[in-house]
Amino acid sequence: MYYFSKVKYICLLLLLIALSKSCFAKGEVMNQYYYGVDNKQCDMHDAYYIRRATKKPGLWLVKDYYTYEKTLKMSGMFSDDSFKTGQGSFQYYYRNGRLEKEGNYTDGKKHGLWMGYDEHGNTTDSSLFNDGMPYLFSYRWNDKHIIFKGTYDSLGKGSGTETEYYDYEKGKVSSSGIFSEAHKKAGIWNYYYKSGGKSCIGHFRNDSLLTIECYKEDGTTETDSCKEEILPKAPYDFNKFLYDNLHFPEDVRDDFQGKKLKLYTRAIVQFVVNESGAIENIEVIKHTLPELDSEAMRVMKLMPNWLPGKDHNRPVKTTFTLPIVFKID
Secondary structure, three states: HHHHHHHHHHHHHHHHHHHHHHHHOOOOEEEEEEOOOOOOOOHHHHOOOEEEEEOOOEEEEEEEEEEEOEEEEEEEEEOOOOOOOOOOOEEOOOOOOOOEEEEEEEEEEEEEEEEEEOOOEEEEEEEEEEEOOOEEEEEEEOEEEEEEEEEOOOOOOOOOOEEEEEEEEOOEEEEEEEOOOOOOOEEEEEEEEEOOEEEEEEEEEOOOOEEEEEEEEOOEEEOOOOOOEEEEEOOOHHHHEEEHOOOOOOHHHHHHHHHOOOEEEEEEEEEEOOOOEEEEEEEEEEOOOHHHHHHHHHHHHHHOOOEEEOOOOEEEOOOEEEEEEEEEE
16 A cells, blocks of 8 residues: 555645646747748738747847748857847758758857758858858859859958959959958959959958049949949839729729728739840739739839949849739728
8 A cells, every 4th residue: 555655645746747848848938929021020911921039048039030921041059138149059041941041150150060052952162161250261152163262361350352243163253352351342343244354353451442443344444433332223113003003902902892991902023124124034022912923013014124233343133122012991
């Protein structure tokens, strides 16, 4: 009898311990936040992704999820309540679920090997870091071809050289220059057209641009506009274009008006302005009603060409995000 009482006591004790652990797990602090495309906190209806943060001893375990796809966007740990100081292993994902990049943080600074991948799983980036500074080497690839090479000092101070390539195998350089300690641009940086001629020469000190000279493809001096970066823009009244071409789907309008409901929602569209100014790679990245998503896509495909963006006097592809608002009062 005493034996069975003792056994029951031990079983009860184990059960209480198990329940206390379960209650502790259930009692963990778990917060949820909503973020827009600009990575700023927003209303849940405008969220591009949702952040779920669980408090652990000394750390926050954070997982971000794309709102529409419901797939994982980021996973990692932070040591501060503002989620600025990353600690340990981090993984970032595309909306299709594939891994985008991975690496480690120590006290909020990149450390060790970081790898990047395209949406099909091909390697696009391999870089070493020491206390947040590039270290020894960095390579980038596009379609399995080297497009960037960086070589840095062995002390992890961030000094070294970086070269971008149009064609690595043929030695066709896009840009080249040096970095001083703390990875700051220094000295003369040269930028080239695909034809081989110089498009721009920049003189830097301590990461600040001192002087800049731009050249046309025929080698003559560019006098109209000489800047490090010029953003693309529409050479027409863009708001008027949207006003004239964006139509509220009648079935959606009738449904909301019939129910005497108000509607204020935004579809956020991402697109690329290519080197010639044409609009391409249009997609809705923050969804609303399917009918409104379709209307946003239809209008974007009608959009005339923009003036292309420029990087060091060379036309370049530029990715834009644009909110399109649908409203019923």
